Amino acid sequence: VLLISSKYEEIWPLAINDMINMSDSTYSRDQILAMEKAILSRLGCVLLISSKYEEIWPLAINDMINMSDSTYSRDQILAMEKAILSRLGWYLMVPTPYMFTVWYVNASLPTEIEMENMVLFFIELGLMDYLVTIRNNPSMLAASAVYAARCTLNKTPAWIETLKHYTGYTEDQLGDCAKSLVSFYASASDNKFNVVYKKYVNPDRGAVACFPPATSLSVVNRHK
Structure with missing residues (x-):
């Protein structure tokens, strides 16, 4: 998460080697990249869900495929979306x-x-x-x-x-x-x-x- 946020916020974001050193070499380069990819994929699905809930013109599946640089297929994105919603029990809000x-x-x-x-x-x-x-x-x-x-x-x-x-x-x-x-x-x-x-x-x-x-x-x- 720190790596992702630094890429978004900082002029000089953290490098992979910085993350390896910060973790005291607990994680390899490939492991860090895999975690980053997993987090971003789930964030992408959250963005898809929230756009359907909040926007007049929500994101389409093809938009998500393009945003992920075709890393995920249509079926994979839909499967992740369903997994997130199932974990939430399909409740997206509660009365206040x-x-x-x-x-x-x-x-x-x-x-x-x-x-x-x-x-x-x-x-x-x-x-x-x-x-x-x-x-x-x-x-x-x-x-x-x-x-x-x-x-x-x-x-x-x-x-x-x-x-x-x-x-x-x-x-x-x-x-x-x-x-x-x-x-x-x-x-x-x-x-x-x-x-x-x-x-x-x-x-x-x-x-x-x-x-x-x-x-x-x-x-x-x-x-x-």
Whole structure:
């Protein structure tokens, strides 16, 4: 990998002999070249897969053959592509809280940028905490962020029927996660959340981190 990156980044890339010396002659010239070829072949297949996923006009197999200087045949490239996808279980992405955020914010206050920034602030605070991330699925974290944001901005009622319908969560179900988010918010400027705090104290983000934290969550108080 160091050899490949040096060829890409440096004016004077490393030579094969440099790699032999760096490995204390553990690998021969042929072994190093074979490893380089293997890595590049897999990177090429990753490029093919990502272009199919991201681009309007993805790379064709012939493009990959040309890029590899005809080192690999069509069947070999397809076999490597299938092997990579099989190892990934054919899952190329997983849901994140952000995938639910736009939908939930629109169901709450669709035209209020302050609400959107506040929700994003709560989500990023939650993602900074390992336990919150593993205990709550992405839709729960997004819904709890909306609930906590509405409480912080003193929106009443805190949880409306529209949000219940679109999120699938009741106010009771959001209590524990929302309580954690509000506690992170209250101390964000003093601990591991400081980076997120600095981001959202910026006027470009509505300075939502400067708002006083919610003093009460109806669900939390009811569960005490």
